[in-house]
Amino acid sequence: MLPSADQQEILRRRTFAIISHPDAGKTTLTEKLLLYGGAIHVAGAVKSNKIRKTATSDWMEIEKQRGISVATSVMGFDYRRGSGPGHSQQDDTVYHINILDTPGHQDFAEDTFRTLTAVDSAIVVIDSAKGVETQTRRLMEVCRMRKTPVMVFMNKMDREGKDPFDLMDEAERELGIHCTPVTWANGQGLKFESVFALNNRPSELTPKLQEELEMIDGVYDAFDREAYLRGDLAPVFFGSAYKTIGVQELLDFFVENAPSPRPVQAEERAVEPMEDKFTAFCFKIHANMDPNHRSCIAFFKICSGKFLRNTYYYHVRKDQQMRFAAPTCFMAQKKETVDEAFAGDIVGLPDTGNFKIGDTLTSGEKLHFKGLPSFSPEMFKYIENADPMRQKQLDKGVAQLMDEGVAQLFVSQLNGRKIIGTVGQLQFEVIQYRLEHEYQAKCRWQPLQMYKACWIQVTDKEGEIELDTFKKRKAQYMATDKEGRDVFMADSAYVLNMAQQDYKHITFHFTSEF
Numbered sequence: 426m427l428p429s430a431d432q433q434e435i436l437r438r439r440t441f442a443i444i445s446h447p448d449a450g451k452t453t454l455t456e457k458l459l460l461y462g463g464a465i466h467v468a469g470a471v472k473s474n475k476i477r478k479t480a481t482s483d484w485m486e487i488e489k490q491r492g493i494s495v496a497t498s499v500m501g502f503d504y505r506r507g508s509g510p511g512h513s514q515q516d517d518t519v520y521h522i523n524i525l526d527t528p529g530h531q532d533f534a535e536d537t538f539r540t541l542t543a544v545d546s547a548i549v550v551i552d553s554a555k556g557v558e559t560q561t562r563r564l565m566e567v568c569r570m571r572k573t574p575v576m577v578f579m580n581k582m583d584r585e586g587k588d589p590f591d592l593m594d595e596a597e598r599e600l601g602i603h604c605t606p607v608t609w610a611n612g613q614g615l616k617f618e619s620v621f622a623l624n625n626r627p628s629e630l631t632p633k634l635q636e637e638l639e640m641i642d643g644v645y646d647a648f649d650r651e652a653y654l655r656g657d658l659a660p661v662f663f664g665s666a667y668k669t670i671g672v673q674e675l676l677d678f679f680v681e682n683a684p685s686p687r688p689v690q691a692e693e694r695a696v697e698p699m700e701d702k703f704t705a706f707c708f709k710i711h712a713n714m715d716p717n718h719r720s721c722i723a724f725f726k727i728c729s730g731k732f733l734r735n736t737y738y739y740h741v742r743k744d745q746q747m748r749f750a751a752p753t754c755f756m757a758q759k760k761e762t763v764d765e766a767f768a769g770d771i772v773g774l775p776d777t778g779n780f781k782i783g784d785t786l787t788s789g790e791k792l793h794f795k796g797l798p799s800f801s802p803e804m805f806k807y808i809e810n811a812d813p814m815r816q817k818q819l820d821k822g823v824a825q826l827m828d829e830g831v832a833q834l835f836v837s838q839l840n841g842r843k844i845i846g847t848v849g850q851l852q853f854e855v856i857q858y859r860l861e862h863e864y865q866a867k868c869r870w871q872p873l874q875m876y877k878a879c880w881i882q883v884t885d886k887e888g889e890i891e892l893d894t895f896k897k898r899k900a901q902y903m904a905t906d907k908e909g910r911d912v913f914m915a916d917s918a919y920v921l922n923m924a925q926q927d928y929k930h931i932t933f934h935f936t937s938e939f
């Protein structure tokens with residue numbers, strides 16, 4: 426076990442992700458949280474609207490251009506309860522909050538899903554005018570699967586929107602959660618101009634408000650922290666990120682009740698955060714985060730113990746000791762070199778090609794963390810060099826972006842042409858843009874009619890014989906993935922069906938992790 430001062434460090438950590446549909450208000454809410462934490466200093470709706478344009482959490486140029494977050498970034502800040510503007514309630518704990526930003530666009534679902542493996546809880550933001558949308562539902566499925574505790578922020582209540590009871594009904598139905606409202610609106614003047622905590626109701630109640638509160642008491646279970654931590658109960662908050670209504674109530678409740686770092690299940694055993702042995706896994710790799718330094722950063726979530734700068738750790742996959750002179754943590758928009766970090770924190774390690782997503786670092790133990798999902802690509806295109814003078818740069822760019830997990834690369838065994846597989850159109854645009862801006866390389870896309878990439882596997886002798894025939898017969902459809910594995914590129918559902926029927930000893934997998 427760690428010494429108690431280190432345990433206190435871990436107990437005060439809150440590492441979470443905000444998940445939502447694009448435009449629900451994730452960026453606006455993130456900024457307001459940073460504002461309360463004193464991590465940024467621009468107050469007021471108008472100005473914050475301005476910084477939104479170069480959003481603090483959006484590192485990459487393309488995100489600014491398109492106004493969407495395409496890469497997950499990390500923001501850390503310290504916060505003491507009630508220390509936000511205009512409030513006096515005090516609590517001596519200084520919480521350390523790590524927000525993992527997630528790309529909201531559905532094309533980047535894979536990146537978002539991976540981020541969810543690195544958080545201890547989540548806040549779901551719902552646009553109260555639009556209700557629950559598909560993207561949010563899919564993300565919530567991952568949270569349910571992982572039993573991630575969630576809180577819900579019903580945003581944009583300053584606008585004409587759905588009735589709050591209807592919203593909670595919808596959330597329960599669509600997201601498979603049990604709601605318990607924690608704040609409610611005073612209902613005076615502007616719709617939801619102000620919000621109060623339900624355990625601290627105003628003494629003067631309008632008849633309508635009285636009726637609503639009675640209904641809440643009658644219908645919803647009271648907040649029960651244990652049920653929330655099990656993922657069985659979701660506290661719900663109403664407010665407006667833009668007008669900063671209900672945000673402090675959310676933040677105060679969050680730091681007090683959200684879990685500190687939770688145990689993480691490795692393949693070998695469960696890892697407890699308070700163990701004195703250090704363990705961490707890589708959930709993201711980001712190339713060229715800083716245009717002035719052409720480096721990659723591997724993001725590691727610390728699962729247990731304490732990380733120290735310039736100390737040797739064991740890189741399990743490479744079976745090699747490594748130490749890091751310039752590890753970074755992320756304080757709001759700044760990257761800072763850190764001497765130590767604790768379970769719950771995310772450290773960025775400068776990487777020159779040593780890391781892959783899913784890699785584990787430990788104090789010496791051979792551990793493997795599981796649960797990093799990989800996706801079945803749905804769209805395929807040939808990538809071609811559009812600038813013959815820059816072939817090397819193109820190759821390097823493609824290789825690095827694939828290591829980041831932006832998309833998947835296949836090389837045709839027939840003619841050596843490179844095929845990129847993605848889950849959506851936007852990924853092609855991002856790749857093209859980043860190749861141009863980060864590697865000064867130009868690419869062209871050629872259409873390719875393709876249904877699914879299938880990783881093929883055999884387990885017995887008969888299978889091996891079958892595989893031989895299969896590869897000869899299907900030579901023109903065979904490709905190789907980044908790891909050198911055989912992939913069958915089925916061009917239609919029919920072809921795949923036939924192959925599955927004809928080759929009973931071969932198993933066809935649709936993700937690279939099987």
Ligand code: G4P
Nearest residue numbers: 446447448449450451452453474580581584665666667668
């Ligand atoms: P996202 O990160 O989830 O994609 O959403 P983001 O915060 O960028 O917000 C999307 C839009 O919704 C923005 O407007 C933002 O100002 C607005 N918004 C966020 N929270 C609230 C709220 O509580 N009330 C109201 N009325 N609007 C809110 P935009 O038109 O896209 O940009 P801008 O004109 O504000 O710059």
